[in-house]
Amino acid sequence: MASSSDAEPPAAPTTTLRASSMGRLTDVDPRDTPGFDGYKSDGKALLKERGELLAALQERLYAHGRSGDRRSILLVLQGMDTSGKGGIVRHVVGMVDPQGVSHATFGKPTEDELAHDFLWRIRAKLPTPGQIGVFDRSHYEDVLAVRVHDLVPEQEWQKRYDVINEFERELAAEGTTVIKAMLHISPDEQRERLTKRLNRPDKYWKYNPSDIDERAFWSAYQEAYQVVLDRTDNDDAPWYVIPADRKWFARLSITELLIEALEALDLEWPEPDFDVEHEKKRLAES
Amino acid sequence: MASSSDAEPPAAPTTTLRASSMGRLTDVDPRDTPGFDGYKSDGKALLKERGELLAALQERLYAHGRSGDRRSILLVLQGMDTSGKGGIVRHVVGMVDPQGVSHATFGKPTEDELAHDFLWRIRAKLPTPGQIGVFDRSHYEDVLAVRVHDLVPEQEWQKRYDVINEFERELAAEGTTVIKAMLHISPDEQRERLTKRLNRPDKYWKYNPSDIDERAFWSAYQEAYQVVLDRTDNDDAPWYVIPADRKWFARLSITELLIEALEALDLEWPEPDFDVEHEKKRLAES
Numbered sequence: 001m002a003s004s005s006d007a008e009p010p011a012a013p014t015t016t017l018r019a020s021s022m023g024r025l026t027d028v029d030p031r032d033t034p035g036f037d038g039y040k041s042d043g044k045a046l047l048k049e050r051g052e053l054l055a056a057l058q059e060r061l062y063a064h065g066r067s068g069d070r071r072s073i074l075l076v077l078q079g080m081d082t083s084g085k086g087g088i089v090r091h092v093v094g095m096v097d098p099q100g101v102s103h104a105t106f107g108k109p110t111e112d113e114l115a116h117d118f119l120w121r122i123r124a125k126l127p128t129p130g131q132i133g134v135f136d137r138s139h140y141e142d143v144l145a146v147r148v149h150d151l152v153p154e155q156e157w158q159k160r161y162d163v164i165n166e167f168e169r170e171l172a173a174e175g176t177t178v179i180k181a182m183l184h185i186s187p188d189e190q191r192e193r194l195t196k197r198l199n200r201p202d203k204y205w206k207y208n209p210s211d212i213d214e215r216a217f218w219s220a221y222q223e224a225y226q227v228v229l230d231r232t233d234n235d236d237a238p239w240y241v242i243p244a245d246r247k248w249f250a251r252l253s254i255t256e257l258l259i260e261a262l263e264a265l266d267l268e269w270p271e272p273d274f275d276v277e278h279e280k281k282r283l284a285e286s
Numbered sequence: 287m288a289s290s291s292d293a294e295p296p297a298a299p300t301t302t303l304r305a306s307s308m309g310r311l312t313d314v315d316p317r318d319t320p321g322f323d324g325y326k327s328d329g330k331a332l333l334k335e336r337g338e339l340l341a342a343l344q345e346r347l348y349a350h351g352r353s354g355d356r357r358s359i360l361l362v363l364q365g366m367d368t369s370g371k372g373g374i375v376r377h378v379v380g381m382v383d384p385q386g387v388s389h390a391t392f393g394k395p396t397e398d399e400l401a402h403d404f405l406w407r408i409r410a411k412l413p414t415p416g417q418i419g420v421f422d423r424s425h426y427e428d429v430l431a432v433r434v435h436d437l438v439p440e441q442e443w444q445k446r447y448d449v450i451n452e453f454e455r456e457l458a459a460e461g462t463t464v465i466k467a468m469l470h471i472s473p474d475e476q477r478e479r480l481t482k483r484l485n486r487p488d489k490y491w492k493y494n495p496s497d498i499d500e501r502a503f504w505s506a507y508q509e510a511y512q513v514v515l516d517r518t519d520n521d522d523a524p525w526y527v528i529p530a531d532r533k534w535f536a537r538l539s540i541t542e543l544l545i546e547a548l549e550a551l552d553l554e555w556p557e558p559d560f561d562v563e564h565e566k567k568r569l570a571e572s
Contacts, residue, residue: 063492064491067491094380098375098376098387099389099391099422101389103385103387134384136385191572195569198562198566201555204557204562205558206352209568212565215572271490276490280484282498286502
């Protein structure tokens, strides 16, 4: 395929963007583009090109799922309001076949959900074999919003970090590659994005007055995120910190993380579980 | 937008392709392109163009769903093996934002599903407000495969047509636009498509020896489909017969049916339920 850009894809994102290599959140510049030295136009062109590879790899994962392979991928998206979680779903996940995707959004829990363990609604939406599951928010809200707003007693949420690690270890053991991405934006960038929503009638529906209430808790959220990164980043279910003030960089980075995860599964086309020549003969006679 | 094709989209597909206008299934040529006089290249170029309109309309439906509007769309795809249901999901549904799509495949029922009413698993997968739901096979298998293979006593499946009509009337009353599409292929085209699956190692996974067993029941299936069209095509939940030997025509037709359905909902951007100027002020101070 002819490249429409001379820039190389971000180098080794699983290393470069890994939470443990990124240092403290407060030291990460949300406008940075670690591992990538191209411009916005390069990034956009690359996204399209790499999207074709992503779609091709995803089809193999799906084929394996249909052939008895239990493996799957789970992409967990976290970030402040307007950090671009929805845009990742639309512009990155949207590049692959919808048949192989399961997408779930986790909002404020319903009464029914609150009556259960906090992982109950999460387990119900896990990807099936061969799928890429995408969580727009997740069980991490139960140690983020819940912690920031004291929604349950501290002794309860304090236990959840270990419970989450255990849960994700279980997922990994069952063949799910877990990719956790924190989309890191600056408060100024958020103000700009909210302003845009208030200036355009076709964006009003994305705006919620509570978004501004939440801005008052910015540093509490950053601290809560830092604790999440400190306590739940591990090799079974790594956290990545994605500088996200530049949407194109965040989208390209997630694409690369997905590509790396799929390539690591080393997916050849599944072997047939039938006799090809025999079937050709049956078909010709049918 | 500059048109990359001089051909017009298929004219009035909701009229032209409606089961009642198409006549008996046995008289429908699966290679026909009703309402469209362009070539394959025109059809493919149009699909891309019209996909942009589809995505724009879908975003409005999604915005309404987020703003309290209960309406949704349900696309039911039925057809023989290889008729192109998966291709519709990939190439048509794949053109819109995955956030607004819920996709479900209904295979052979599980024990748990069989222990319930046949609509139980269907109800569980209905689109939520603002979504486009896509069913790859559906409750119609319960009067198709079930009828052809005598999987339940006749007196039981005979009742299901009325039950289905009642169910779909209920969906329509609750604001779901139901679009039912039967992808109509010829046995020869099916043989070609199966041959391709047997000739290409990257397609083996799509092949199932039982596909050939099912070919022996071709006319029984056509008769069962004809009864479905005769008994369950109504204005609340119309059936469309899509000649599908030409994949590009089937994809373009479904795109047009979705566009017509969305345009009929007359979706302006939702009005804000907050005071825009007041929020701008709050934001500036935040």
